[in-house]
Amino acid sequence: MEMFEKAVSILAFLSIGFSLTEAYLKANQIWKRKHERLVVESISVTAQLVSLFPLSIFSLNYLFQRQYVGLMDSTIFATLAVFNIIVGMSFWVPGERKKGFWTLIKETLNLERKEAGDLAKSFFKPSGAQKIINILGQVAMIDEVLDPREKQFIQSFADHWNINFSWDNLTKNRIADTAINLIHLRQDVTDYLAISPPQKQVSELKDIINALINIDEEVSEQEKLIMGELDGLLSGYISQQPNAARYHVIVVPQNERQVQVVTTSLPELIRYEIGEGFAYHSSPFYSKEYANVISDGYRSLNLLSIVTFTLPSQINSIVSEDESPN
Structure with a gap:
């Protein structure tokens, strides 16, 4: 020893x-x-x-x-x-x-x-906090009216998470086209989910969006529309169930100029081959009403566009469906 x-x-x-x-x-x-x-x-x-x-x-x-x-x-x-x-x-x-x-x-x-307090704040700041603030800002502006209560509600989160959020940039960068704004908002939510936030956090975001939409005690048609789509998107992530989205927007360019419009201005559309040529389709949507608004936005660009449950395999079927009454 x-x-x-x-x-x-x-x-x-x-x-x-x-x-x-x-x-x-x-x-x-x-x-x-x-x-x-x-x-x-x-x-x-x-x-x-x-x-x-x-x-x-x-x-x-x-x-x-x-x-x-x-x-x-x-x-x-x-x-x-x-x-x-x-x-x-x-x-x-x-x-x-x-x-x-x-x-x-x-x-x-x-x-x-x-x-x-910087490190401590980072523990309590949710992942993708900046994305969340941007999403909330777009939701508040989806009807082109920013209620003071909506602004105060969002600002409270930005202050708590120590995020510098510019309301001027939010209003300045908006486009007059409702369909484009809806697409941008949905894409931002999709990008947020792509960083794999905790399901509990996504559930809380869903509740926050609902609270934001109802905070001014008046739910506009645009807010109903986007909430119907975002609710499906967020709920699908929370449940981790197979994608229940089923409404596709199909766009069929009729000439080379329209092909250029789609490829340069509509990057969200995906090209796919069909019997006699090719068409473009969106990612599937949860809400038919939302899909119809997106389709109407494409129609405003003089593009042939329809909403369908499945991707058509023939161009003729797209044309005939487009000509049929809704």
């Missing part, structure tokens, strides 16, 4: 070399970049001060108890903490040293105080 204790004692003494090597490598990486602002701001002086206190206490305790291995180990890392503090207070950043030691310490601690 005595031999074992002696062996451990020797190994503990030798381990000081590892501690010294670790401290040197850490300091060496910082030393070469000690004058760079980004490196300086990446060091938390507060954290180093916090670590320095127990290290100092341990060092004194080891000294009084004559445990010199522990004393050397604590002293090494206490010295490293002091070095990090000096670097973190911008001592070697050009033009900063002349401010004086205490001024540098004060400025550094003030900066850290302002940023202290």
Whole structure:
């Protein structure tokens, strides 16, 4: 047993070399970049001060108890903490040293105080928070009327998540075409779901959208329309069931100019081959009313467009369906 204790004692003494090597490598990486602002701001002086206190206490305790291995180990890392503090207070950043030691310490601690909640906020900010705010903004504007209560409701989320949201950009970038705005909104929701947010978060978003639509105590036709589609989209993601969307919008260009219109202006449409040529189809929609509005938007561009349950395999069937009464 005595031999074992002696062996451990020797190994503990030798381990000081590892501690010294670790401290040197850490300091060496910082030393070469000690004058760079980004490196300086990446060091938390507060954290180093916090670590320095127990290290100092341990060092004194080891000294009084004559445990010199522990004393050397604590002293090494206490010295490293002091070095990090000096670097973190911008001592070697050009033009900063002349401010004086205490001024540098004060400025550094003030900066850290302002940023202290950033990590905590990131834990409580949902994934895709910026996308969520953009979606809510578009929902509020879907009827082209922004009620003050809608604005306040959305702004409360933006403030809570520390997101800079420009209402001017939202209104400025909108298009007069309702169908295009509906497409953009649905696509943004699809993009949000593509980042695989937690199902609970998506369920909460669904409730938030419902609350937003009803907040002004008046549900417009446009809001009913988009909610019917988004409800299916979000519910499908939450349930993880096979896609229940079944309404396709089919577009058949009649000439080369219309082909150019589709390929350059309607990227959401997917080309597919049919018997006598080709046509374009949308992703399937949950709401027939929504699909009809999208189809009407394409018709406004003088494109042949219909809403169907399945993708037609013959162009003639598309034409005949388009000519039949609704």
